[in-house]
Amino acid sequence: MKKITANFPMLLSLLLVALISCDEEARGPLVTDATIPGAVSEVSVQNLPGGAKISYKTPSDEDVLYVEAIYERNGEPVSTRSSVFKDFVTIEGLDITDPVQVSLITVDRSENKSTPISVTINPEKSPLKKVFESLELVEDFGGPRLKYNNEDDIKIEFLLYTIENGERVYQQSAFIENGQNTFHIFRGFPPVMTKFGIEAVDRWDNSASLFEADVTPLEEVILDRLAMNGEVLSGDEETAFGWTLGNLFNGTAGGAGFHTNQSNLGSVVFPYTEAYHMFSVDMGVTAKLSRFKFWPRQGDCCGTPFGHGDPRYFEIWGIDEIPADNGASLEGWTRLVENGEVIKPSGAPVGSNSAEDRALAASGLEFNFPIDAPPVRFIRFVVFENWSGTNFTHVMELEFYGQIEE
Missing domain, CATH: 2.60.40.10 (Immunoglobulins)
Structure with a gap:
C-alpha cells in the first residue's frame, strides 16, 4: 500500500494565498447598474422643537435602499438616513428657529443617487x-x-x-x-x-x-451611627439568622446585616391595607434630614446585590416622638420617601450583575428626603417588595445626612 505524506508547509502557503486573494477582491454592491433612482414626492413638513419630521412618498424603483436628508447643524454639514421601509425622516439637534434647507436624496443598492429635492423646515424652540x-x-x-x-x-x-x-x-x-x-x-x-x-x-x-x-447652601453633616439603635415597634418584623438591627450601624456592609424572617407574611399597618415587612430605627438625635443611604447585600449568596431579600420597592416614614400606639399605625408620621424604587443600572435579570451594578451596591443606594420635611428622630422602613418578588428583607448598613436639631 502506498503511503501518502501531507506537505504541511505547502498547504499553509496555499491557504495564505487564498486568504490574501479573498481580501483583495473588490467589495461593493452585489447588484450594480447606472440607473438613477426616482426622487421622493408628496413632501410635507411637521416642524418640531429643534428639528422637523419630513414625510414623503418614496419612488417605485425596486432597488431603492434609503432616503438621505442633508442639512447644516452649527455650520457643519450633517446627514440623516431613513430606511425605504419608512415614509419619513426626522431632523434633530438644531438650536435655531431660522429656516433650514434640507435636501432629500434617494439612494439605491448600486449607490446611485437621485436628483435632490429641496425642502425648507422652520424648527421650533429647541x-x-x-x-x-x-x-x-x-x-x-x-x-x-x-x-x-x-x-x-x-x-x-x-x-x-x-x-x-x-x-x-x-x-x-x-x-x-x-x-x-x-x-x-x-x-x-x-x-x-x-x-x-x-x-x-x-x-x-x-x-x-x-x-x-x-x-447659600444649608449645612449638612453625617449623623453619628454610633448613636443609633434599632427600635422595635408594633408591626415590626422579628429578626432571623442572628442578623439583628444593631448590624445596621456597625460601619461595614460586609459580613452580617439585618434580616427579617422569611416565614412571616408581615403586618398590616395603617394606612396600608396589605401586609409588609417593616423595621424601625432610633437615630439618637432629632434631625432635619436631607438624604440617606442603605447598602444591599454584597453578593455573598442568592444573586445579590439586587437579588433575594434586597429591598426593591419601599417607603420611608419619620416622626420626632414614638406615639402612644407604639407604631401600630403610621398616623402622625411623615412619609419621607414615597414609592421608593431601587434602579439597577444594567437592567439585567436577577442574578446577573454588571461591574456598574456591583460598584453602585458597594457605594450605597442614595435617596433624598423632601427639603420641607419636619425634623424627626425615629425612622420606619416599609418594604413592599424585594428583588425575589416577596417582602422579607435584608439590609447591611444605613447612613443618614442632615442638620441636627438637638
Whole structure:
C-alpha cells in the first residue's frame, strides 16, 4: 500500500494565498447598474422643537435602499438616513428657529443617487433652550438644588461653576437621561453665600449658558451611627439568622446585616391595607434630614446585590416622638420617601450583575428626603417588595445626612 505524506508547509502557503486573494477582491454592491433612482414626492413638513419630521412618498424603483436628508447643524454639514421601509425622516439637534434647507436624496443598492429635492423646515424652540429657560437654583443641603423642566425628554449635561472674581471655575457635572426627574442637587459646598453658574449642553454639543444665582447652601453633616439603635415597634418584623438591627450601624456592609424572617407574611399597618415587612430605627438625635443611604447585600449568596431579600420597592416614614400606639399605625408620621424604587443600572435579570451594578451596591443606594420635611428622630422602613418578588428583607448598613436639631 502506498503511503501518502501531507506537505504541511505547502498547504499553509496555499491557504495564505487564498486568504490574501479573498481580501483583495473588490467589495461593493452585489447588484450594480447606472440607473438613477426616482426622487421622493408628496413632501410635507411637521416642524418640531429643534428639528422637523419630513414625510414623503418614496419612488417605485425596486432597488431603492434609503432616503438621505442633508442639512447644516452649527455650520457643519450633517446627514440623516431613513430606511425605504419608512415614509419619513426626522431632523434633530438644531438650536435655531431660522429656516433650514434640507435636501432629500434617494439612494439605491448600486449607490446611485437621485436628483435632490429641496425642502425648507422652520424648527421650533429647541429642547435645550426650553430646559435652560426653566432653570432655577435654590438652597439645599450641602449645595444648590437645580430645578429644571425637561419636557422633551432629551439627554443633557449640566455643568456647575462657581463665579470667582468674575471668572467661572468648573466644579461638577450632572448627566440627565430623561424628563422623569425635575431637579438635581450638587453637594460638597460650605454654608456660605456663593455665586453659582449653570451651563447646559445637549448630545449634539449645543450649549446654553450661563444661568447664575447667589445661593447659600444649608449645612449638612453625617449623623453619628454610633448613636443609633434599632427600635422595635408594633408591626415590626422579628429578626432571623442572628442578623439583628444593631448590624445596621456597625460601619461595614460586609459580613452580617439585618434580616427579617422569611416565614412571616408581615403586618398590616395603617394606612396600608396589605401586609409588609417593616423595621424601625432610633437615630439618637432629632434631625432635619436631607438624604440617606442603605447598602444591599454584597453578593455573598442568592444573586445579590439586587437579588433575594434586597429591598426593591419601599417607603420611608419619620416622626420626632414614638406615639402612644407604639407604631401600630403610621398616623402622625411623615412619609419621607414615597414609592421608593431601587434602579439597577444594567437592567439585567436577577442574578446577573454588571461591574456598574456591583460598584453602585458597594457605594450605597442614595435617596433624598423632601427639603420641607419636619425634623424627626425615629425612622420606619416599609418594604413592599424585594428583588425575589416577596417582602422579607435584608439590609447591611444605613447612613443618614442632615442638620441636627438637638
